[in-house]
Amino acid sequence: MVVPIVLVVGYSFMDNVIMKRNPEFVGLDNFVEILTDGVFLTAIGNTLFFTIVSVVAHLVIGLAFAMLLNSTVISRATRGIFRVIYILPWLFTAAVIAVLWRMLLNPNGVVNYLLQSDVEWLSSPDLALGAVTFINIWAGYPFFMISLLAGLQGIPGDLYEAATVDGASPWQRFVSVTLPQLKPIIISMSLLDLIWTSQQFALIWMTTGGGPINVTEMLSTYTYKLAFSRYEFSLASTSAVLILLLSMVLAFFYVRHQRARD
Template sequence: MRRAQPYFYVAPTVVLLFVLLVVPVVLVIGYSFMDNVIMNKNPQSVGLANYVTVLTDTNFHRAVTNTLFFTIVSVIAHLVLGLLFASLLNSPLLGRTSMTLFRMVYVLPWLFTTAVIAILWRMLLNPNGVINYLLGTNIEWLSDLNLALPAVTFINVWAGYPFFMISLLAGLQGVPADLYEAAKIDGASFWQRFTNVTLPQLKPIIISMTLLDLIWTSQQFALIWMTTGGGPINVTEMLSTYTYKQAFSNYEFALASTAAVITLVLSMILGILYVRHQKARD
């Protein structure tokens, strides 16, 4: 009885995970091999037909391309801005008051919810908004076929860089000062100290944060949906919005399940890379 006692403690959590995670995933995978489930009372198995339909859909190709652009640009910008601002906040040149003020300003975007960020930037990028007023233009940033995707990418960069900044700042504060003093004695320049001391010390954090950000950003839905809805004419369509539209606009739940499974596989690949990195780091 005592040997079984620990299992009783973890049983509620295991059951909850099974009901809320395993069961839905298994059902969605099963739906992806049937004809239009939910809308059809007696769905039949269609094998890989749904996967062929989705993988040959031009809108799906556009969604994949947009997601890659959105994700890669966002992650690179998050890393660069996060490292830049973290280095600034770790600089001994700033006084305590200035440091507190800058930290408050830089972390501000991370405090807003996605809904607030979407509404805020829709107002700022409105043809009659502040951005056009300052630039002296009348551009419809979120409706322009050439500017909509860069605009939502910029919004995501603005909203996400503080997470990198805080994590990298913690890493910078953990770098031993003796390493920088030894590098100075050896005559290393600022750039040499940065590339040979700072970056190697931050490498584990950078890799972990990059993998996590790739997973999170590739699954971004709320920001896209509340700013452009995937439009205009699918120029900001992402895998997440494509899946949502298949289910709740076209009522093609089987195709939506198929797109969700494909997205799940891609996310699992990134997840496996993250777990392997964590194990290697430990």
């Protein structure tokens, strides 16, 4: 891992490497060009929206389904069926998910048929970002659901019994017992999901390719296009270094939390 990282960092300070026989050292010029590029700034905004909305939705939906599967309101057989259904999105690869939802959201697809409409979900500048975010939410919530379900099953029943004896309502038990017990798991998974989602590439590339007109352009697709569409490998390396720095910040907080937890 060290060798390619060092190479990419070195490329970011050079004139267009690979495409030029004798690239020259240009210092921070590549960083200035990237940071002042309007498309890069758009990609940052899209990535922030995509990541934050996805992580929040993953947490909320995953916790809701985990509590449903952990409750005694429904029978054991029904819980087993729901577990299979809810876990299905996590079993598919990004390629399968992208193809599946491209077919469902096609103007002639099932979604438009059910809604009796002809909306261009993945081609509309107003809807494309929301559509790919929804797809990512659908694909990622099972990870939270499984982890939180394991956490819920590890909470001692005595805590709930004591809270009930003290007259706590279901909402008060949730706030005072469930959430504090799940807090370490929630923080760990949220930080991991922030790292993973901010680097999502395959799902975006295979659904919208960053379009239309950059409305779904992410940092990952922006970097890919710089390298393999425009052949600006030094600028692509610079973008990759900036993404690496962002990932290192998130990883720092994750490791710090894990050490504090241990």
